[in-house]
Amino acid sequence: MKIAxxxxxxxxxxxxxxxxxxxxxSEIHCIILxxxxxxxxxxxxxxxxVGKLIILTNLLFMRYDYxxxxxxxxxxxxxxxxxxxxxxxxxxxxEVCARLASKLDIPFLNYxxxxxxxxxxxxxxxxxxxxxxxxxxxxxxxxxxxSIIPEExxxxxxxxxxxxxxxxxxxxxxxxxxRDVIKQETKFxxxxxxxxxxxxxxxxxxxxxxxxLESFAKIxxxxxxxxxxxxxxxxxxxxWIGFSGANSSYDLIINFGVNEIFDFIxxxxxxxxxxxxxxxxxxxxxxxxxxxxxxxxxxIIDELIRxxxxxxxx
Amino acid sequence: MRIAVLVKIxxxxxxxxxxxxYEKLINPYDLRGILEAYLLIKKFGGETFVVSICEEKDDxxxxxxxxxxGVDNLVIAHDPLFKDLDxxxxxxxxxxxxxxxxxxxxxxxxSQYSPDNTHGSLSxxxxxxxxxxxxxxxxKFWIEDSKVVSEIITNNEIIYKEVRMxxxxxxxxVLVDFTKYSLTSTGKKTLLIWDSKFxxxxxxxxxxxxxxxxxxxxxxxxEVKIITAQNYKEIASKVVDLLKIT
Numbered sequence: 302m303k304i305a306x307x308x309x310x311x312x313x314x315x316x317x318x319x320x321x322x323x324x325x326x327s328e329i330h331c332i333i334l335x336x337x338x339x340x341x342x343x344x345x346x347x348x349x350x351v352g353k354l355i356i357l358t359n360l361l362f363m364r365y366d367y368x369x370x371x372x373x374x375x376x377x378x379x380x381x382x383x384x385x386x387x388x389x390x391x392x393x394x395x396e397v398c399a400r401l402a403s404k405l406d407i408p409f410l411n412y413x414x415x416x417x418x419x420x421x422x423x424x425x426x427x428x429x430x431x432x433x434x435x436x437x438x439x440x441x442x443x444x445x446x447x448s449i450i451p452e453e454x455x456x457x458x459x460x461x462x463x464x465x466x467x468x469x470x471x472x473x474x475x476x477x478x479x480r481d482v483i484k485q486e487t488k489f490x491x492x493x494x495x496x497x498x499x500x501x502x503x504x505x506x507x508x509x510x511x512x513x514l515e516s517f518a519k520i521x522x523x524x525x526x527x528x529x530x531x532x533x534x535x536x537x538x539x540x541w542i543g544f545s546g547a548n549s550s551y552d553l554i555i556n557f558g559v560n561e562i563f564d565f566i567x568x569x570x571x572x573x574x575x576x577x578x579x580x581x582x583x584x585x586x587x588x589x590x591x592x593x594x595x596x597x598x599x600x601i602i603d604e605l606i607r608x609x610x611x612x613x614x615x
Numbered sequence: 616m617r618i619a620v621l622v623k624i625x626x627x628x629x630x631x632x633x634x635x636x637y638e639k640l641i642n643p644y645d646l647r648g649i650l651e652a653y654l655l656i657k658k659f660g661g662e663t664f665v666v667s668i669c670e671e672k673d674d675x676x677x678x679x680x681x682x683x684x685g686v687d688n689l690v691i692a693h694d695p696l697f698k699d700l701d702x703x704x705x706x707x708x709x710x711x712x713x714x715x716x717x718x719x720x721x722x723x724x725x726s727q728y729s730p731d732n733t734h735g736s737l738s739x740x741x742x743x744x745x746x747x748x749x750x751x752x753x754x755k756f757w758i759e760d761s762k763v764v765s766e767i768i769t770n771n772e773i774i775y776k777e778v779r780m781x782x783x784x785x786x787x788x789v790l791v792d793f794t795k796y797s798l799t800s801t802g803k804k805t806l807l808i809w810d811s812k813f814x815x816x817x818x819x820x821x822x823x824x825x826x827x828x829x830x831x832x833x834x835x836x837x838e839v840k841i842i843t844a845q846n847y848k849e850i851a852s853k854v855v856d857l858l859k860i861t
Contacts, residue, residue, distance in 0.1 A: 368748070392752060392769070395735070396739060396751050399739035399740055399743075400749075401743075402740070403703070403739065403741075403742075406703065409702065409736065411734050425828070430732075430830070435830060435832050435833065436830070436831055437829070437830045438827070438828045438830070439828065440825070441824065441826075476748035476778055477749075477750065477777075478776065478778070479775070480764065480776060480777050481774075482772050482773070482774050482775075483772065483773040483774075484771060484772055485771050529788075555854075574857075576857055587839060589837065590837065590839060591837050591839065591840065592841075592842055593839060593840070593841045593842065594841075594842045594853070595841065595843070596844075596847065596850050600847055601847050601850055601851060601854075604847045604850070604851035605851045605855070607851065608848075608854075609851075609855050
């Protein structure tokens with residue numbers, strides 16, 4: 302079995318290689334994009350246990366051009382004919398690999414959580430459905446591409462690449478141009494590591510309530526956040542809890558007036574306890590909650606802080 | 616300007632009592648594409664095409680609603696062969712439909728996700744099949760001459776990308792409120808229903824390369840308890856009780 306691991310994220314690539322190394326009889330290739338990884342990172346990757354490290358080179362890689370990546374991978378596929386291309390479920394990798402699967406006319410299954418080989422020409426892969434509230438198992442014929450949700454930790458097999466090959470990709474036109482990139486400060490990792498999350502939704506009408514909700518979260522040693530829709534709609538938050546947090550499992554989620562559950566079901570399903578304060582008895586989120594408090598979330602916050610502070614003092 | 620919007624009929628997951636049920640509706644996030652198309656056509660002139668695959672005949676009635684929202688043409692791919700297609704086959708059907716639409720389209724709009732499928736890669740498959748550049752996860756976009764400029768927001772970056780038309784755009788899913796825009800019917804209302812023969816698609820091309828062997832929920836349904844009280848003070852006390860802070 303020939304498995305090719307591809308990702309534009311170094312740490313995630315390590316995870317893919319560790320996953321591929323679980324299949325002892327397989328030949329593992331690791332594909333990286335020169336310019337996208339610096340010299341030290343390439344050196345670090347070359348120490349991992351892979352049969353072949355393939356470095357694709359093209360000047361367009363400097364500005365993350367998915368078409369150049371896709372073509373580079375297509376040329377690799379043509380030359381080495383891997384049975385399986387393993388990538389991550391992160392957007393940059395999906396953009397490249399979904400197009401690649403379409404170009405090669407081979408199956409692509411994304412958001413997988415696990416996979417195993419079945420017979421000589423088949424793969425059995427499990428993937429999240431409905432934002433991680435369901436798992437589906439699929440049987441797929443080779444060749445195929447699957448994207449997996451990378452975990453934070455992995456057992457790295459250090460053995461060094463047996464061969465290193467540098468391939469120049471011939472594409473020289475980029476149809477999509479990056480005009481500008483503005484870096485933003487993010488506390489996303491902090492959000493992922495929190496155990497208690499206070500989520501704010503559509504029923505919270507006044508931004509002035511945010512400091513109060515923040516103090517409430519602070520007393521509980523938690524963080525305030527929102528779901529993707531509320532974040533997009535009002536711009537109060539730069540980060541949100543959504544499907545990318547599918548591996549996060551919170552001890553407690555308290556929803557303040559959250560109405561939209563799309564991109565949020567998986568996170569709610571994984572939480573140990575969910576409390577929802579809402580004005581809407583028909584709110585879909587109620588089905589994913591342990592406790593529903595039918596009250597105005599704008600009015601309850603002062604009393605909550607008072608009561609919580611009183612109990613803690615006691 | 617000629618704009619196509621991909622619209623999908625979804626079966627939205629609905630929890631009723633202890634069972635999961637489904638209701639059929641137009642993917643609410645596709646409405647953003649219809650609105651964006653409407654506003655662009657109003658500004659630049661042209662026509663809109665809504666493209667959809669219908670698995671069942673009654674889906675067509677649901678889709679006809681788009682005519683009330685300023686859509687000129689509704690193009691439906693309907694055929695017994697188009698049932699339970701995998702993503703690869705779906706992309707072949709949609710690409711075949713788009714290729715059959717006379718004259719080149721300038722923009723093809725997709726919603727990045729739908730509530731019943733958060734995998735979000737169909738637009739990328741179609742872009743490849745049509746050999747079009749794509750913009751993925753677009754929060755905002757606007758037209759500058761013959762270019763589309765887009766704003767894409769990730770967890771740590773705001774990225775501005777530009778591309779010449781024709782282009783396929785996968786829009787970040789946002790719920791839109793049509794009542795704010797007073798969308799009106801254009802009066803054109805052309806309905807086209809195309810089958811596999813007309814689209815030149817053969818059964819073998821649409822054969823699924825994935826086989827679903829099992830499906831199960833990860834988490835059991837929660838036992839929901841409703842907390843009631845006379846006033847906010849009492850509610851606060853009960854909520855704090857739930858937090859198990861003594």
